[in-house]
Amino acid sequence: MFYDENENRKSISLVSIIVIILASLLVVGTILFDVQIRWVYVDKLAKSNQEVIVAQEENNKENNKENKKEEIKTQENKKEEKNENKSTQQTEKQEQQPTQKKEENDTKKQEQSTTQNQTQIPVVAPTQPATQPINPAPAEKNYGKIFLTFDDGPSNSTTGRLLDILKKYNVKATFFVTGNGSDELIKREYNEGHSIGLHTYSHSYKTVYASEEAFFNDLNKVDQRVYNAIGVHPKITRFPGGASNTVSKFNPGIMTRLAKQLKDKGYKYWDWNISSGDAGDTKDPDKIFENVTSQVSRDKRNIVLMHDIHEYTVNTIERIIIWAKENNYEFCRIEENMDPVHHRIAN
Ligand SMILES: [Zn+2]
Known part of the structure; x- marks a missing residue:
């Protein structure tokens, strides 16, 4: 137990x-x-x-x-609303845009540009009044130019030497020719680049200012002569004694009537604003040089009256050319499309 x-x-x-x-x-x-x-x-x-x-x-x-x-x-x-009436800020706007997806940007840019194009139209209106030329011709267009004009030739004794001097300095001039001299000299003048104008064939005041018919018969005679020589009908002319002559007063009002009829027939008559004095005032080359160089100015077109039939004129021309080139003047020939210089008609 x-x-x-x-x-x-x-x-x-x-x-x-x-x-x-x-x-x-x-x-x-x-x-x-x-x-x-x-x-x-x-x-x-x-x-x-x-x-x-x-x-x-x-x-x-x-x-x-x-x-x-x-x-x-x-x-x-907001920007678009603000800039609706401003045309120059598109670039600025694009720079201010935060970086987004390209597609969105592109779409927006397109929308922007469309909107701007629509709203900019009234702004692009020209800022200058329509009456004001966009590029006004410079006032100094004709400044510093000398137009040498030689009347009463050609002369078989002096015109050839004058042409040599003009050629040496590459100076172009204008010859108002008559019935004088040889056709070969007119050909040479034309072929060497000078302008040819008509000065009447006879250059007789009693003949050419007797009537309008007499004047044009004489003018047509020199025209035919020039045409035979160079194949051209010149449309520039110069009255014997100029449009302001008083020697024609034996036929009252003839200059007024001739001036109108020349214009109606398509001619332009040219006077001058500088006289060399070689038509009778002086035979002194120094005086001719002084007359020309003292009147030449940059404030006007310098249309110089000379005569290639005088020995003393041809003797002066080289000095005048050298002086003009040293003073930066340019030599030009008269062209048919230029507006002519006119004297006040006295008869
Ligand atoms: Zn003359």
Whole structure:
């Protein structure tokens, strides 16, 4: 019994120990399981939270983007409204645009440019009045130019030498020719680049100013002569004695009538604004030089009257050319499309 009791106690305590161990294991296992579940849960929770946060951030980003876009659109609309009437700020605007997707930019630019093109039309209107020329001809167009004109030739004794001098300095001039001299000299004048004008054939005041018919018969005679020589009908003329002559007063009003009829027939008559004085006032080359150089000016077209039939005139011409070139004047010939210089008609 005693033994049995002893044995019984032993088995009871053994069972108790086993139970305690099992219970402990259970408790520990439960705790571990719980912790593991918590870890997994927390991990998942954290992940999902993170996802939520990321999603929220993305949402926020998207929202911000949208907000920004809205702001930009609003700003641009305001700009467009402000700039509706300004034409020069397109480049500025493009530089101010924030960087966005290219497609959006392109579309907006197109829209912008379309809008601007539509609204700019009234602004592009010319700033200058229509009556004001865009490029007005410079006032100094005719400044510094000398037009040498030689009347009454050609002369077989002097015109050839004059042409040599003009050629030496590459100076172009104008010859108002008559029935004098050889056709060869008129050919040479023309071929060397000078202008040919008509001065009447006879140069006789009594003949040419006797009547309009007489004048044009004489003019046609020299025209035919020139045409035979060079194949050209000149349209520039000069009256013997000029349009202001009073030697024609034996036929009252003839100069007025001739001036009108010349114009009607398509001619332009040329007078002069500088006289060399070689028609009778002087035969002194120094005086001729002084007469010309003292009257030449940059304020006008310098139309110089000379006569190539005089030895003393030809003797002066080289000095005049050298003086003019030293003073930066340019020599020109009269062209048929130029507006002529006219004297006041006195008869
Ligand atoms: Zn003359």
